Amino acid sequence: MTRKEYADFLLPNVMHDVEYYESKYPERNLPKDAIVVRVAPSPTGFVHFGTIFQGKVNENLAKNSQGVFMLRIEDTDQKREVENGIEEIMEAFKHFEIVYNEGPISKSEEKGEYGPYIQSQRKDIYQAYIKYMIEQDMVYPSFTTAEELETLRKEQEKRKERIGYYGRYAIDRNLTMEEVIEKVKNKEEYVFRLKSPGHFSNKRVFEDLVKGEVEFPENDIDYILLKSDGLPTYHFAHVIDDHLMHTTHITRGDEWLSSLPLHIQLFEMLKFPIPKFAHIAPIMKEENGKRRKISKRKDPEANVFEFKKRGFPIVAVKEYLMTVANSNFEEWSFENPDKDMDEFIITFDKMNVSGALFDMEKLLNLSKNYLSTLTAEEVYENLLLWAKEFDPDFATLITEEKDRTIKTLDIERNTAKPRKDFALYSEIKDNVWYMYESLFKDVTYDWQKITDIEEIKKILQVYMTKYYDKNDDNDAWFDKVKQLCEELGYAANMKDYKKNPEQYKGNVADVSTVIRVAVTSSSQTPNLCDILKILGKEEIERRINML
Ligand code: GLU
Numbered sequence: 001m002t003r004k005e006y007a008d009f010l011l012p013n014v015m016h017d018v019e020y021y022e023s024k025y026p027e028r029n030l031p032k033d034a035i036v037v038r039v040a041p042s043p044t045g046f047v048h049f050g051t052i053f054q055g056k057v058n059e060n061l062a063k064n065s066q067g068v069f070m071l072r073i074e075d076t077d078q079k080r081e082v083e084n085g086i087e088e089i090m091e092a093f094k095h096f097e098i099v100y101n102e103g104p105i106s107k108s109e110e111k112g113e114y115g116p117y118i119q120s121q122r123k124d125i126y127q128a129y130i131k132y133m134i135e136q137d138m139v140y141p142s143f144t145t146a147e148e149l150e151t152l153r154k155e156q157e158k159r160k161e162r163i164g165y166y167g168r169y170a171i172d173r174n175l176t177m178e179e180v181i182e183k184v185k186n187k188e189e190y191v192f193r194l195k196s197p198g199h200f201s202n203k204r205v206f207e208d209l210v211k212g213e214v215e216f217p218e219n220d221i222d223y224i225l226l227k228s229d230g231l232p233t234y235h236f237a238h239v240i241d242d243h244l245m246h247t248t249h250i251t252r253g254d255e256w257l258s259s260l261p262l263h264i265q266l267f268e269m270l271k272f273p274i275p276k277f278a279h280i281a282p283i284m285k286e287e288n289g290k291r292r293k294i295s296k297r298k299d300p301e302a303n304v305f306e307f308k309k310r311g312f313p314i315v316a317v318k319e320y321l322m323t324v325a326n327s328n329f330e331e332w333s334f335e336n337p338d339k340d341m342d343e344f345i346i347t348f349d350k351m352n353v354s355g356a357l358f359d360m361e362k363l364l365n366l367s368k369n370y371l372s373t374l375t376a377e378e379v380y381e382n383l384l385l386w387a388k389e390f391d392p393d394f395a396t397l398i399t400e401e402k403d404r405t406i407k408t409l410d411i412e413r414n415t416a417k418p419r420k421d422f423a424l425y426s427e428i429k430d431n432v433w434y435m436y437e438s439l440f441k442d443v444t445y446d447w448q449k450i451t452d453i454e455e456i457k458k459i460l461q462v463y464m465t466k467y468y469d470k471n472d473d474n475d476a477w478f479d480k481v482k483q484l485c486e487e488l489g490y491a492a493n494m495k496d497y498k499k500n501p502e503q504y505k506g507n508v509a510d511v512s513t514v515i516r517v518a519v520t521s522s523s524q525t526p527n528l529c530d531i532l533k534i535l536g537k538e539e540i541e542r543r544i545n546m547l
Contacts, residue, residue: 043085
């Protein structure tokens with residue numbers, strides 16, 4: 001039997017040979033230094049913040065080099081796949097407005113000429129290459145069961161030897177074709193393993209764009225390339241895909257750095273050009289003085305959906321990702337306030353080698369600053385989108401009260417020092433709830449200096465009958481409050497009060513606080529004159545009568 005016949009026997013249903021795929025996916029027609037990158041998440045749990053981070057980095061690298069950014073779904077571990085995993089990945093990119101040039105765009109559609117971009121749909125491709133490697137004697141079927149592997153492992157532990165299927169432990173390496181055929185006919189389950197040509201005693205040095213030079217022993221382990229379900233392992237799938245998709249830079253989490261000798265070995269054995277590698281450190285968290293990766297289990301902020309749910313402004317999250325990618329981004333954006341953030345060119349040499357710290361404080365500040373630059377209408381539209389999904393009652397309310405909401409959001413907005421009292425869309429309701437008649441009930445008043453309810457009522461009654469005028473601007477309004485003070489024995493200005501406090505019942509700040517608390521319940525609000533204008537006389541009176 002020739003090796004070709006043997007390969008046909010083992011994989012009889014493969015539709016095409018490797019030449020077919022090599023010519024189906026020709027070299028890309030791009031400028032010389034164009035960067036072709038991909039993000040390759042697995043749909044095995046919620047979408048990790050790191051996926052969005054890599055997305056932002058890759059989008060920037062591709063855009064700035066007239067290259068291509070792909071989204072590839074690595075769903076070959078079907079046991080660990082979660083329901084809607086793929087949809088959630090696409091949704092995360094869409095929500096955070098990170099745009100890939102190629103990849104799946106819905107359950108059944110994709111864009112790009114180098115697909116399918118979902119690995120489970122590339123079965124024939126992987127099998128074609130396995131078939132080729134069988135012919136070349138680079139791959140062999142292995143029947144070693146999980147129990148046998150466990151026995152091997154124990155033996156290696158006992159002897160203090162390296163764990164793995166290599167050298168004399170790679171027991172199926174030397175099976176003859178006849179032995180294999182016999183076992184296959186007996187329906188024994190098997191996988192395809194790499195026949196590694198490497199020697200552990202040989203050292204290899206690789207160049208990583210983030211980590212610099214890294215040295216590893218050559219790979220000598222006969223890793224599984226194709227599993228018994230006919231799907232590839234990550235190691236094999238990524239090499240085939242990145243070759244056929246013509247990825248120029250493999251940017252991925254640095255947990256893959258130690259597998260680099262295997263991956264490079266595969267590229268070399270298949271005579272594929274070797275792409276550049278950039279192993280990016282994960283975003284870290286500091287806890288009790290120790291640094292660790294943000295973890296799916298422990299940190300809610302690892303889940304991108306949390307950012308959506310809490311209503312982080314998308315632009316602020318993206319700006320934050322840029323600061324994590326390259327620490328010099330902040331200085332650049334300070335010097336170039338009018339430029340789009342994507343005009344900044346991310347470079348590998350400015351990436352944090354050991355992992356940037358996740359800085360929630362910084363993200364919240366970016367969010368506050370960003371929201372302060374929007375118009376009230378823009379904040380309203382974003383707030384409404386958020387509320388429709390996460391607080392439908394509030395969405396209904398602000399739809400009915402659109403005008404009031406926009407006016408409220410406009411308070412202290414178009415000034416030299418615009419308000420920065422919320423960072424998240426989810427914080428706005430708690431900030432403005434008192435502006436709505438329907439929410440202003442069962443309130444607790446935060447009275448300050450003046451607490452006697454009879455005195456409070458008197459101040460309010462005199463204010464409403466003699467000094468309230470809905471047409472007053474801020475200065476006129478404040479003058480009236482001062483007049484009110486004079487009438488009732490309060491100091492109209494702070495200087496006088498400080499000189500002779502005993503001559504007064506209190507001062508103008510105490511009196512305006514009474515008005516503020518009566519109509520909002522809170523002693524801390526933005527401009528009171530604006531609040532009074534938006535509420536209107538009838539509602540102010542209704543609130544006073546509630547006291
Ligand atoms: N599916 C792999 C992961 O989620 C992708 C690694 C890569 O980008 O190559 O870690």
